[in-house]
Amino acid sequence: MKPLRLLALFVIPLGIIIAAVPPDRVKHFRLTADELLQEAGAGVQFVSPDVVADMLVQKDPSLRLIDVRTPEEFDAYHMEGAINIPLSSLLSDEYTDILHQDAYMNVLYSNGSVYANQAWMITRQLGYENNFVLEGGLNYWFGNILSPQAPSQTSPNEEFAKYDFRKSAAAALGGGNIVATEGGATAVKAVKPPVASKAKKKPSGGC
């Protein structure tokens, strides 16, 4: 009986300790590689620029644009109301509550979509939700939303509807002036929706 009592004296307190401490202290990554591959393969992280444009025009308060480029690039140009979280400091503690939340729809963007995708992958692996990637990135945004190209005559009606929407969105978002000459387009600059509410400005790092 003696060894049994000794064993019990030793392991039961250890068991009580392990039962009392919070679990999963080491589990940094919430998604397995398989799950992540599945999500990335399905492209669930992408949000279409038209949707973002629509939300910006509607001044949807739940939209939060996050620029993952460097602060220099961010200073040179950034989307209206965007905050800057450079990819290199994505994991810094000050940004955790921006990326790990369930109130906003975070839309990450970079020039293309590679860096934004990398940022999304990291946040997704950490188990964060509500982070998305702007499909096509800033390049597509410039080329197609802010200065839409008229579809050819033979295009289906949807293309024309899209074009009309993009044209009006571009006007509302102050687009056009980037490629157009100074003139008509600049006049609508005043319409720029102040998408950046206080809540969004607050955590802006780097701007």
Add this chain to the structure above:
Amino acid sequence: MGPLAPNGIISENTNFLLAFFIGIAFGWVLESSGFSSSRKLAGIFYGYDTVVLKVFFTGAITCMLGLLFMSLFGWVDLDLIYVNPTYLTSAIIGGVVMGAGFIMGGFCPGTSFCGAAIGKIDGMVFVAGLFIGVYGFAFTYPLWEKMYMARYLGEPKVSEKLGMSDGLFGLLLIIAAIGMFAVAEWAERKFPREEY
């Protein structure tokens, strides 16, 4: 941070080398605990000797506590630890076959090698039978495949199924183990056998 091999801290070959030494140590512990005697092993089924239960359960809860504490200290990522996938049907049938073989032969696979290593003829015969079984299964695999793969459950954990934390389940398992040890020692007193 562990586990060492999946995280690339040690190479696959080093891993095998470590496994080799751990295997030798395991065999030595088995032999010195008397596990190369089939009478001692079979005692668990009759109640006169429950050292099998005690050694293996002590090993299991020690390992469990070790892993949980190493996880707590951030030394090992439990998600990367390999867990045998569960195929329920073959697990049950395999368990019955293994248990029946254990009672009849007086060895389990590991201890039969232990017995064979110290020159026990019954151990060697058991090892031979083990290989017949392995090859027999392998060559007739298409016959069994459907049953073998039936009712795949993934890698379930009891704690997850019961919706409790790993730590709490660990504590319950420890208490259950201590309880079983007490019952086992009671059985040893109740069904004593003089010489074996």
